[in-house]
């Protein structure tokens with residue numbers, strides 16, 4: 001870019017304040033090397049011997065405008081960089097918490113339990129629908145997950161009972177071949193649970209502590225803990241129904257059937 005002397009004169013004050021763009025700067029320096037008159041003017045300006053020509057009323061607004069633009073540009077760039085850094089820090093924090101959660105899920109503490117209690121935290125259980133109610137379960141993940149194995153048509157119900165609290169009914173969950181898994185949530189490690197089923201004669205049942213070691217699940221846990229509810233794919237595992245969601249007539253029929 002070739003500059004003429006009057007443009008150079010306008011640019012000199014900006015150059016002195018280091019407000020020029022790299023492009024203008026190099027063009028100006030090139031001109032100063034070649035033009036004796038301008039370089040002399042620049043030298044005097046630098047020594048404070050002359051007030052810059054640009055301080056005249058005619059060009060001052062232009063220069064100020066340009067300086068303002070440069071400042072504005074720098075502030076915008078600064079804000080953008082700060083924002084990007086903040087986003088990166090948030091993303092790294094969430095990633096770190098997610099990895100911690102995955103590690104915690106993969107290595108649950110295993111406690112010694114009283115005899116006759118099945119510890120779902122150390123291993124899942126395979127049972128038949130008929131034998132299921134013989135077991136007493138312990139979980140320390142606050143969840144118990146029940147899955148019906150098999151692809152033939154079925155429709156039935158799982159019921160969760162509190163063994164300690166005079167065998168009281170806690171939750172009910174309906175399953176069919178589309179939704180073959182249900183997870184009872186909000187459970188306590190200090191309680192012992194029993195599961196009964198209805199309408200699933202002959203089916204194989206897998207019972208687990210519902211622990212999911214996947215990245216997505218841990219990410220979902222972390223986001224929920226942080227209060228950032230976003231739409232992550234939910235699986236049918238979260239379809240467990242509370243007793244209040246089931247029509248009373250159906251519930252009383254199930255309860256009557258299971259107490260026989």
Ligand SMILES: [Zn+2]
Nearest residue numbers: 005008035038
């Ligand atoms: Zn010149």
